[in-house]
Amino acid sequence: MNVLQTMLILAAAFLAVFAEASFQLPRHLFGAQVDVLPALMIYAALNTNTVTVSLLAALGGLWFDALSANPLGVSILPLFAVGFPICLRRDLILRELPFAQVVLGATASAVVPALCILLLLTGGHGPLLGWGSIWQWLVMTAGGALATPIIFALFDWCQHALGYQPQTETSFRPDREIRRGRQ
Amino acid sequence: MLRKKHYLALGAVTLVTVLLLSLPSHATSRLKLGIGGLFLPLFGAVNAVRQLPDRAADTLLPRSELLKEIESLRRENQEVKVRQQQNDATARENDQLRALVGWQQQQPWKLKLARVIMRDPANWWRTVQIDLGKRDGLVENLPVLTSDGLIGRVSSVGLTRSQVVLLGDPSCRVSARVVNPAHDLGVIGPGGPLDNSLVDLAYLSGNANLKSGQGVVTSGEGGIFPAGISVGQIVDSRQAEFGLYTEARVKPSANLGALDQVWVLLNPQPN
Numbered sequence: 001m002n003v004l005q006t007m008l009i010l011a012a013a014f015l016a017v018f019a020e021a022s023f024q025l026p027r028h029l030f031g032a033q034v035d036v037l038p039a040l041m042i043y044a045a046l047n048t049n050t051v052t053v054s055l056l057a058a059l060g061g062l063w064f065d066a067l068s069a070n071p072l073g074v075s076i077l078p079l080f081a082v083g084f085p086i087c088l089r090r091d092l093i094l095r096e097l098p099f100a101q102v103v104l105g106a107t108a109s110a111v112v113p114a115l116c117i118l119l120l121l122t123g124g125h126g127p128l129l130g131w132g133s134i135w136q137w138l139v140m141t142a143g144g145a146l147a148t149p150i151i152f153a154l155f156d157w158c159q160h161a162l163g164y165q166p167q168t169e170t171s172f173r174p175d176r177e178i179r180r181g182r183q
Numbered sequence: 184m185l186r187k188k189h190y191l192a193l194g195a196v197t198l199v200t201v202l203l204l205s206l207p208s209h210a211t212s213r214l215k216l217g218i219g220g221l222f223l224p225l226f227g228a229v230n231a232v233r234q235l236p237d238r239a240a241d242t243l244l245p246r247s248e249l250l251k252e253i254e255s256l257r258r259e260n261q262e263v264k265v266r267q268q269q270n271d272a273t274a275r276e277n278d279q280l281r282a283l284v285g286w287q288q289q290q291p292w293k294l295k296l297a298r299v300i301m302r303d304p305a306n307w308w309r310t311v312q313i314d315l316g317k318r319d320g321l322v323e324n325l326p327v328l329t330s331d332g333l334i335g336r337v338s339s340v341g342l343t344r345s346q347v348v349l350l351g352d353p354s355c356r357v358s359a360r361v362v363n364p365a366h367d368l369g370v371i372g373p374g375g376p377l378d379n380s381l382v383d384l385a386y387l388s389g390n391a392n393l394k395s396g397q398g399v400v401t402s403g404e405g406g407i408f409p410a411g412i413s414v415g416q417i418v419d420s421r422q423a424e425f426g427l428y429t430e431a432r433v434k435p436s437a438n439l440g441a442l443d444q445v446w447v448l449l450n451p452q453p454n
Contacts, residue, residue, distance in 0.1 A: 014221075015225075017222075017304060018222050018225050018226075020304035021222070021301040021302060021303070021304045022225075022226065022229055022301055024302060027302075027440075028440070031377045031378075032306050032377075033304055033305075033306055035304070050188055050189055050192040051188075051192065053192070054192040054195060054196050057196055058196060058199055061200075062203075062218055063218065063221075063222075064304060064305075065215070066214075066215045066216075066218035066219040066222075067219055067222065067301060067303070067304055067312070068303050068304055068305040068308060068310075069303055069305070069308035069310045069338075069346070069348070069352075069354075070305055070308070071204060071211065072203050072204075072206070072211045072214055072215050072218075073199070073200050073202075073203025073204050074204065076196060076199065076200045076203070077196070077197070077200050080193075080196045084189075084192070084193065088189065113306070116305075117307065120307070123204070126353040126354075127305075127307035127308065127353065128306075128307045128308060128309065128351070128352065128353055128373055128376045129307065129376060130375045130376050130377070131375070132375045132376040132377025132378065133306075133307070133376045133377075135377055136306045136376060136377065140306070
């Protein structure tokens with residue numbers, strides 16, 4: 001983990017929120033907009049530290065709410081509630097497996113909007129809900145599940161291309177070399 | 184186990200959230216517009232890219248085609264001018280009659296064209312943002328419409344952009360009148376979350392005689408929308424609350440899913 005990775009994650013969150021507000025293809029095709037922030041949170045929770053997770057929750061939530069009719073700050077806690085426990089228990093998760101990534105992405109994408117709605121209803125706001133919301137929730141879950149392995153692959157590629165690679169040590173040591181023959 | 188760093192992160196995020204949620208509404212809306220302003224360069228870039236194909240098509244269009252279009256527009260313009268003369272005469276007659284009866288004179292609408300720059304990324308609200316703000320004379324609660332009909336009202340205003348709540352959003356209620364002999368009154372409220380091509384018209388009288396295809400216009404009640412703006416057409420109706428009132432589904436005149444340019448009514452005069 002380095003600062004570059006944190007900056008890349010935050011930049012991706014910024015672009016993701018912009019894309020969700022600007023491009024309407026998923027909404028026209030499936031009737032719901034897919035949210036990529038939970039999938040990004042999964043990547044951040046499994047590969048970075050608590051500071052990055054907190055920054056992503058705070059800034060990602062703020063950016064999302066700023067472009068939405070949500071009360072400002074309502075998306076921060078749901079994102080953090082998904083990222084924080086995963087960050088604490090990430091040693092127990094097989095993060096390299098695409099199946100694990102898909103399951104975590106689906107869970108996060110299902111939990112975040114549900115918690116958002118819960119917070120909105122608790123705060124006395126009346127979001128647009130109905131039977132169609134179940135379909136929208138399923139689309140968001142499936143979209144997040146698909147997006148998670150793609151995000152992992154993308155960030156691994158970025159890390160490989162932009163970050164410093166650890167120098168591999170060989171078992172060969174010149175001071176232990178057995179020199180044959182007489183000199 | 185939770186370490187000190189984790190406790191700090193948890194505390195900081197919770198504190199930020201609680202602080203933000205407890206801010207007064209005017210501070211929140213200012214903060215929102217400020218943070219949203221960070222995205223403006225990106226929206227500008229996307230708009231420029233979207234206009235590129237149109238500009239390319241304009242340069243590639245043959246001159247004869249353009250001349251034909253100019254001629255057609257000129258003819259249409261002349262026709263509109265003739266109709267305008269007739270409308271002016273009707274308006275003068277209307278003003279005279281209003282003066283005789285002692286009613287308030289009607290002002291001509293002052294409209295301002297705006298471009299829709301983004302839609303709400305959350306699935307549980309129906310709002311858009313437009314590229315007009317305080318510096319263009321916008322204030323809250325101005326009606327927003329297209330040439331087809333009403334689409335909503337301005338809900339918050341920044342310096343250069345504003346948020347518009349669309350018909351079908353829970354916070355956009357419109358007093359509407361059915362164009363039928365009884366002039367049944369109702370309230371346009373939220374529709375389903377999935378289908379933005381239908382909104383609900385509720386609280387019509389229990390014996391309202393509604394037929395599919397009947398028009399729905401704003402009634403002028405409520406203090407925001409002037410009377411007579413087209414809202415949509417009745418699709419079907421049903422009795423609600425054991426026949427206490429009638430509910431109808433209305434297909435909005437404007438296509439709320441494909442908004443590009445909208446008009447903001449700067450001098451609404453509700454009845």
